[in-house]
Amino acid sequence: MSSHHIVRDDQEPALIIANGLACNTELLGQLLEWSPLVIVLDAAIERVLELGIKVDVLLGDFDRNFDTEYYKNNHYPIEIIHTPDQNKTDLEKAFDFLIQKGHKAANVVWATGKRADHTLNNFSTLASYRNQLKIVLYDDHSKVFLLPNSYKKWYPKNSIISLIPLGKVENICTENLFYKLQNETLELGFRTGSSNHVCEDGIITITHEKGNLLLIESFD
CATH class of the missing domain: 3.40.50.10240 (Thiamin pyrophosphokinase, catalytic domain)
Known part of the structure; x- marks a missing residue:
């Protein structure tokens, strides 16, 4: 090393x-x-x-x-x-x-x-x-970080993206993810965005208005 x-x-x-x-x-x-x-x-x-x-x-x-x-x-x-x-x-x-x-x-x-x-x-x-x-x-197997309120990044098709709320996260919107969120709420213990994936090669967009939202890039 x-x-x-x-x-x-x-x-x-x-x-x-x-x-x-x-x-x-x-x-x-x-x-x-x-x-x-x-x-x-x-x-x-x-x-x-x-x-x-x-x-x-x-x-x-x-x-x-x-x-x-x-x-x-x-x-x-x-x-x-x-x-x-x-x-x-x-x-x-x-x-x-x-x-x-x-x-x-x-x-x-x-x-x-x-x-x-x-x-x-x-x-x-x-x-x-x-x-x-x-x-x-x-x-x-993973890269984990906290999302800003507005996030854009290029990913290849089928990249595994999980959205994990720390507590409650409100008004989440996504683009170019297979399970699309439109002004929705995720809350730990009730509903999370685990094991989503990118629809097509290109930019994904994730926005949220309130709360702390983790993005986990997974590498199987």
């Missing part, structure tokens, strides 16, 4: 590596190549270092007798950020750190799989940062 050294432009998304299910090395390598900063949450650090990845920031609450001095001495110039606040997850703390440093975007890997409660919480966390940070979650 190569280190992130080809491009170091602060306008590119930082990369956060959480501690869920690992993604494939090809995806991880592509994200590393364009990341100006790599943040690793404390529980994942050994898994990451085993891949030969250069880590810029190690962040977490460092519980369970975590030896920060070892990483400081053996992986210089790694920056150690202690975040003991138990009212936020380590992923939220990583987002806060990036905002404080002036970053505008973040890609996140290893944030899904393994524990279902962590996966669901990581998805819902995106709503809290919608006005501060552009966040995309990646794994081997």
Whole structure:
């Protein structure tokens, strides 16, 4: 696994590596190549270092007798950020750190799989940062991000697109999706837009007036 050294432009998304299910090395390598900063949450650090990845920031609450001095001495110039606040997850703390440093975007890997409660919480966390940070979650099968109120993008025919509301989302309209929505409401636990797909090669349009709507691009 190569280190992130080809491009170091602060306008590119930082990369956060959480501690869920690992993604494939090809995806991880592509994200590393364009990341100006790599943040690793404390529980994942050994898994990451085993891949030969250069880590810029190690962040977490460092519980369970975590030896920060070892990483400081053996992986210089790694920056150690202690975040003991138990009212936020380590992923939220990583987002806060990036905002404080002036970053505008973040890609996140290893944030899904393994524990279902962590996966669901990581998805819902995106709503809290919608006005501060552009966040995309990646794994081997999906790309997940929060939609702006108006979204347009070109997709090939039959691309799998799911619209998952975080709570209630109102007045949703879509174009060029097989299951068309016209001023409709989706609500988690009652009705979602899972497993829709693109009708024809071209632009899809998704608008909504109120609420937080996730788009999940799936790769079967």
